[in-house]
Structure formats: structure tokens, C-alpha cells
Amino acid sequence: MANVIEQRxxxxxxxxxxxxxxxxxxxxxxxxxxxxxxGWAVTISRxxxxxxxxxxxxxxxxxxxxxxxxxxxxxxxxSHWVVKAPAGQNVxxxxxxxxxxxxxxxxxxSEADAQVPNSGRIEFRDAGARGxxxxxxxxxxxxGGAVGKVIAKMFQREPAIQSRRDLRRFKQLMETGxxxxxxxxxxxxxxxxx
Amino acid sequence: MRALTWHGKNDVRxxxxxxxxxxxxxDAIIKVTATAICGSDLHLYDGLIPTMKAxxxxxxxxxxxxxxxxxxxxLKKGARVxxxxxxxxxxxxxxxxxxYSACDNGLPADNQDIAQTxxxxxxxxxxxxxHMTGGYSGGQAEYVRVPxxxxxxxxxxxxxxxxxxxxxxxxxxxxxxxxENAQIEPGDIVAVWGCGPVxxxxxxxxFLMGADRVIAIDQFPHRLELAKKFGAEIINFExxxxxxxxxxxxxxxxxxAVIDAVGLEAHGLFVDNVLDAIKTTVFLGTDRAHSIRQxxxxxxxxxxxxxxxxxxxxxxxxxxxxxxxxxxxxxTGQTHVQRYMPELLNSILAGTIxxxxxxxxxMSLEDAxxxxxxxxxxxxxxxxxxxxxxxxxxxxxxxx
Ligand SMILES: NC(=O)c1ccc[n+]([C@@H]2O[C@H](COP(=O)([O-])OP(=O)(O)OC[C@H]3O[C@@H](n4cnc5c(N)ncnc54)[C@H](O)[C@@H]3O)[C@@H](O)[C@H]2O)c1
Ligand SMILES: [Zn+2]
Ligand SMILES: [Zn+2]
Numbered sequence: 001m002a003n004v005i006e007q008r009x010x011x012x013x014x015x016x017x018x019x020x021x022x023x024x025x026x027x028x029x030x031x032x033x034x035x036x037x038x039g040w041a042v043t044i045s046r047x048x049x050x051x052x053x054x055x056x057x058x059x060x061x062x063x064x065x066x067x068x069x070x071x072x073x074x075x076x077x078x079s080h081w082v083v084k085a086p087a088g089q090n091v092x093x094x095x096x097x098x099x100x101x102x103x104x105x106x107x108x109x110s111e112a113d114a115q116v117p118n119s120g121r122i123e124f125r126d127a128g129a130r131g132x133x134x135x136x137x138x139x140x141x142x143x144g145g146a147v148g149k150v151i152a153k154m155f156q157r158e159p160a161i162q163s164r165r166d167l168r169r170f171k172q173l174m175e176t177g178x179x180x181x182x183x184x185x186x187x188x189x190x191x192x193x194x
Numbered sequence: 195m196r197a198l199t200w201h202g203k204n205d206v207r208x209x210x211x212x213x214x215x216x217x218x219x220x221d222a223i224i225k226v227t228a229t230a231i232c233g234s235d236l237h238l239y240d241g242l243i244p245t246m247k248a249x250x251x252x253x254x255x256x257x258x259x260x261x262x263x264x265x266x267x268x269l270k271k272g273a274r275v276x277x278x279x280x281x282x283x284x285x286x287x288x289x290x291x292x293x294y295s296a297c298d299n300g301l302p303a304d305n306q307d308i309a310q311t312x313x314x315x316x317x318x319x320x321x322x323x324x325h326m327t328g329g330y331s332g333g334q335a336e337y338v339r340v341p342x343x344x345x346x347x348x349x350x351x352x353x354x355x356x357x358x359x360x361x362x363x364x365x366x367x368x369x370x371x372x373x374e375n376a377q378i379e380p381g382d383i384v385a386v387w388g389c390g391p392v393x394x395x396x397x398x399x400x401f402l403m404g405a406d407r408v409i410a411i412d413q414f415p416h417r418l419e420l421a422k423k424f425g426a427e428i429i430n431f432e433x434x435x436x437x438x439x440x441x442x443x444x445x446x447x448x449x450x451a452v453i454d455a456v457g458l459e460a461h462g463l464f465v466d467n468v469l470d471a472i473k474t475t476v477f478l479g480t481d482r483a484h485s486i487r488q489x490x491x492x493x494x495x496x497x498x499x500x501x502x503x504x505x506x507x508x509x510x511x512x513x514x515x516x517x518x519x520x521x522x523x524x525x526t527g528q529t530h531v532q533r534y535m536p537e538l539l540n541s542i543l544a545g546t547i548x549x550x551x552x553x554x555x556x557m558s559l560e561d562a563x564x565x566x567x568x569x570x571x572x573x574x575x576x577x578x579x580x581x582x583x584x585x586x587x588x589x590x591x592x593x594x
Contacts, residue, residue, distance in 0.1 A: 045287055130287060161307065168303035176283045176342070177266065178218040180302045180319070182329040184251075184339055185212045 040164045045131035046174045048124050052103045054174065055122060064169035064179060066193075067162065079108075083116075091115050136167055196583070197251045197335035198562040203241030204570075206252065206563050214331065214339035219266035222343035224277060228356040229256035229333045231562070231569055231579045232364065233390055234504070238324070239566050245308075245325040254279035254321040255363040256333025257356060260347075267343045275347035277340055278531035279364045281319035281330060284345030294318060295528035300342075301328045317528065334562055336583045348535045351543070357550050357580060358542055361391070366549060367534040368502050369395020369455075375500035375525035376451035378403040385409045385440055385449035385492065386426070387485040389417035391552055391578060392502055393455035397426050398547060400453070409443060411436055414574040420551060440492045448494035456485035457503020490516055501526035552578040560587035 044051055054060050058071040058079045069082040069090060077097040082090050093114035099107035099121075109119035125133045172179050183189035199209045214223055232255055237243055257276040260269045269275065282289055282297035289297050300319035301309070308326045309316040319341075322332015331338065340347060350359050369392050376384060384405045386393050389412035400408045401424060410421035411429045418428040429439045440449060486501060490513050493499055499522050517524070541547040554577045557565050565579040 043287055045285065045290065165303040165306075168306060171286075172283075172299045172303065175285045176220070176299050178220060180283075180299055180328075180341065181217055182302050182305070182319070182325075182331075183217060184214045184331045186215050186217065187212075189217055 040167050041133060041135045042167050042171045043127060043130050043133050044171045044174045048103050048126045048132040051132050051134060051174055052106075052124050055124075055170075056100070056106060064173050065166045066169070078111075093118075134167065134170070136163060195336040196559060197331075198253065198559065198581075199248075200238055200246055200250045200252055201248050204239060204567075206239060206566050208560050208562055209249070211249070211251070211335075214337050216262055216264045217339065218341060219264040220342050220344055221264040222260050222267045222269050222275075222340050222347065223262035224256070224258040224275065224333075224338045224340050224347070225261045226256050226258040226333055226336060226338060226583050227274075228258070228360050229253050229335075229559075229581050229583070230360060230363075231255075231334070231565055231581065234323070235566070236570055239570060243324045243326075245329075247325065247329075250322070250324075250329070251331040251335050252322045253332035253334030254323055255360065255365070256321075256338065257350070257360050257363065258338070260343075261337070263343065269343050269347065269349070274350045274352070276350060276359050276362045276535070277321070277333065277338070278346045278348075278362075278367075278535065279321055280346075280528060280531050281321065281328065281341055282345060282532060283342050284532075289345070292530060292533045293527075294345075294530040294532040296530075305329060334559065334581060336559070346532055348539060350539070354543065356582075357553060359539065359549070360580065361395075361549055361552070362531075362535050362538055362542075364529070364531065365391040365552075366395050366538055366547070367531045368392050368529040369397075370399045370534055370538060371527075371529050372396040372453050372455060372500050372502035373399035373403050373405075375498075375502070375527075376400065376453055377498050377523070377525075378405050378451055380404045381406045382450040383407045383409065383444050383447075384451045384453065385411065385489070386421075386453045386455055387411045387489055388455035388457075388503070389414065389421045390455065393453070394420055394424070394552065396453050396455055396502065397421050398424050400451075401425060402541075402546065405451075409440065409449065416574045417577065420577070423551070424548075436488055437492050444494070448492050448497065450494055451498040451500065452489040452493045453500045454486045454489045454503045457501070457505055487511065487513055490522065493520065493522055495520045497522055499524045502529070504528075553580055555579045557581060558585040558587040559583040564588075 058073060061071050062068045067084045069084055072080050074080055074094065079095050080092065081095055082092050085091050093116065094111045095108050096111055097106065097108050099105060103124060105121065105123045107121040110117055120137065122134065122136045127133045169179050181189050183192060195211060195213045196208055197211050198206055200206055216223060235252055238246060238252060260271055260273045260275060263269050263271065280295045281300040282294035283299035286298040295318045297318040301316050305325060305328050306316035319328035319330055321330050348362065372392065373396050378384060378400055382405045384400045386396050386408060389410050393410065397408050397410050408426040409429060410418060410426040411431055412418050413430060413432045418430060422428055427443065429436055485503065490499060501524060538547065542549050554575060555565065555568065557579065559581050562581050565581060569576045569579050
């Protein structure tokens, strides 16, 4: 396995043509749980410390992650996630931080009994005048059957799409102080969020 | 409020809809005092732009009075402002380089996927121009919600009429940037394809930037006449062969810079099937992409090509060989309106730019559907329609 990594080019793992690569490559996500890999890099023209701090305060995730209803801290490493599912239902799980380097990276994974096993890693890199480059890799395992359908819908089928949109909203919030909406009225904006 | 809404092909109506509200801290609500119908709006009218929804409010050239502001808007209630058609945040990497139409944050996150897929990266948002460009309600209405009101709208001094400054919203900066992109040098001969609003403002701007001669090309006598008023020599492509005429008029060298202000006549993002529809149903036999090909072939060796004209997808038979062999430079893009507004406002106030010559018709918002039809049916004489939401409709006058 070490060989596989040594032979790779300089492109990030999420750009790999061989979609099996992430499962072999330990550098994408430590101890991956879940199959589909969704990654996206954005440049955010704010200082790295500010961006890291906002993300590390997990309750903030609900402000820009569309499907996340709430994240509450259980202790300094564990958090409880409530995520929207169709038909007014929610799915919930506990998540634990597996790695945390200030202003560099945060990695997390769901605890063993989670309905939607998932793990993720977000990296922050100081990019000088450009601000901060944020790279996220989120892995999860949509189950089959009826629940699977719900989960697939929840992640809008294509797992990459949801996390891209979430990262764009994160960027908007950090750069502009708000999240862009084309709605004209409060009622329209509420309707968009459901 | 009342607003001009789209309902399908050749079907626009003035409807009563909910007033806009402040939704984000940097928003402002503008009470519209003047708004124009753009050539690009006709493509929505013709049903050629995908991702339109019944009830969408059109209009991207507008100005008015600030009536409400969000917590982070620096605008004062009562201020008169002109609003750029491009919605840009002012704080991303691109805005930092004053490339506002390339703003990362103008589009809602969910609307960015289409441009990301088609063009590689998402573009800025636009008012009133389909859901691919954000789905923002437009300015042909009594009120508009304007996002990023601290970056876009420019405050107009009291005592300056609306009509003088209205076109700062789009076509004046677009014509100006077209000339700037032509990198005009003293002594240059510049050729401009298209004498619509954009081409005519490009003609004026080219002279202001030091062009020695400007040659304007179109088919409509009235539009060519307007170009002539600014000192341009004219070619009517129905009377004369354009390449031959240009080569003769430039002593066999070709124009130093060429500006394509024809294009597919739309601001929007086209997808291929739309391009095909345009080719086969609307411009049958005239092949609009012709203007950029002709401009490249006519341009002198080592010359410059400026393309304000909007192309959305793919163009066949692009003369890449001529482009390379002659060593041409091409500059293009949706206009970075915010970048040019202050200097152009100064030029208007100083009287160096004539910003009102285009206006051929004025009417109330209630009469807007009539305005669309007139503009659509008679391009020669109807050069620009300005709508005034506050004014009394013709029908009411007739009824008295
Ligand atoms: N870059 C931008 O941000 C931006 C902004 C506004 C408009 N535009 C684009 O600029 C272009 C011009 O806009 P407009 O409002 O002036 O349009 P318009 O339709 O009013 O004018 C186009 C003119 O070109 C003429 N024409 C057609 N075919 C020609 C040909 N083969 N040779 C010479 N002339 C020809 C037409 O007769 C017409 O007068 C459009 O493509 C429009 O979408 C771009
Ligand atoms: Zn326009
Ligand atoms: Zn921006």
C-alpha cells in the first residue's frame, strides 16, 4: 500500500481517476468508515485562525450545512448531530473528533452504532494573500433499502454535490458575512430551506 | 407591488406580487424610478433561455430610491442609486482583483452547479435573467431587493435626471469595457460589429480612448446613423461586403482592433440545445456567430479582438488558425460593472459622454408588455425603451 501512495502524482486524492483509491490511501481519511468519497477545495479570503475557529465550534455547522438541523457538543471531542431527512424525519448520531490540530485540520467519525456511518477530515492551509485553502474529504456509507433511499435523498444522490454546496455556503458566510439567496421574501427563503 | 413577469414565449404580463423584504444584512430595497428593456431581455421574451419559471420578474437595468436597508448596508434611505446588473460580493478573490462579474459569491450555492459544469467555475449572479444566473427578481418592478448593496449601487447626486445615469447599470460600462479591451492606441483604426446599445457606446468610447477612425457595421439605417453622429464611418452589410470594404478602407492592412458587439444577443448562459434552437429557428440563414469569425479574419496581423458580445456554449468553425497565425489577442467577458461606474458617472457629469441619445421610447411600467412587443418587432427604430414605474399608463390617459 505504501507503494501505491509513493507512485501517485501531486494531485489531491479526491481527483483520482480510480475511485477505489481513497479506500487504499490512508492519507485521505484516517480509519475510513463509509464508501463514497466527496471532496472539494475552496479558497476563502479570510485568515486561517478565523476559519478554523468557526468550524471547530461544531454548532456553527448548522448555519451553512443545508441538511444539518443542529450539532451540539457533548464534551470537547464528542458531538451530537441531528440531520434532516425527508417527510419531516430526522436522523441523529454521535460523532467523535479523531484528530485536531489547531489551524490545520479536524478529523471526525461517527460512533459505531450510527445509522449513517460517516467520517470526515477538513484541512486548512494558509495561502498568504489569497487567504486560506480549505480542503474537505467526507466519507459515508449510504445503506441500502428504505432507509437507503431516505439517506440518498438526504445527500441529494450525488454525495459530492451536497458537500460542495455546503462548502460554498461556508465560504460565502466567511467572506461576505451572509449566505446568498435569490429569494424575494422571507416566505420564499423559508420554502427554499425545506 | 406591480412587476413585469414572464409567463412563456411572447407572454409577459404586469402582475401584482409580494413586495421584496430585507433578507440579508447587506441588502437594500430600492424603489425603482427608471428601468430599461435590454436587447438581452428579448431572448427571454422569445423563450430561448432555459431555466425560466412562470412568474419570474425580469429586468437588469434599473435605478431608484433606497427605501429600506439591512443592518450592514451603508446606504441612506432616500439616496438615489443606479444598480449594476452583476451581483458581486466585493470580498472574494476575484472581487479583490475588480473582476466583479467573476465573483465567487454572487450566486446562491445551489445555482452554481450549472456554470461550474459548463464553464469550469461559477460566475457572478445577474438580476432577472433565469435561474442559471441565480433566479434573482429583476428591476422591471416597483421594488427590488438588492444584495451586497454596499458594493454594487452607486449614489447619484441630486439634480441629475434618471435617464442620464440609468445606463451605468449595464450598456454604458459594457461599451466602455469593450473599447478598453481593444487596447486602443493613438492612431488606431477600430471596427465595431453591431450598432445596438453596446456597439454604439463602444464607438463613443473608442473615440474617447484615442482611436483615429472608427468603422461601424450593422444593417439598420437608423442605428448606423446614430454611429455616424459620433463620427464613425459606416458599413451596411446589406449593401456592402464587410471584409472587402474594411480592407479597402484600411489600405489593405485591416483594422488595428475589432470589437464584436453582436453575438447571440443574450447575457445568459446558454446550453447547447438552446444554441441549436437559435441556429435553426431564429437566426436561420444569418448565422450570428459570423460576426466573430468575420472580425478575426478582418483584423490586422498582431491586432486585438474585443468581444463584449455574449456567447454561451460552443461555436462552430472558429478560425483558430487565423487567430494563431496572425498573432491576435482576444479579450472578453461579462462586464465588471462595479469597476467602471465611478469614472463613467464622472464622464456623464462632465458632459464628455452622451448617455441619453439611445432612448427612443418612454412608458409606464403598466405598459411594459407593449414595450416588449414594440422592441421585438421594430429593432430599427426602437433603440431603447425606458419604463417609469411611477408614471401614468397610456391606457389611463386614453380613458380620461
Ligand atoms: N459583456 C457583457 O457584459 C454584455 C452586457 C450587455 C450586453 N452584452 C451583449 O452585447 C451584444 C450586443 O448587445 P446589444 O444590446 O447592443 O444588442 P442589439 O441586439 O441591440 O444589437 C446588436 C446589433 O448587431 C447587428 N448585427 C446583427 N448581425 C450583425 C452582423 N453580422 N454584423 C454586424 N452587425 C450585426 C444588429 O442589427 C443589431 O443592431 C449582445 O450579445 C449582448 O448580449 C454583453
Ligand atoms: Zn442589458
Ligand atoms: Zn466576490
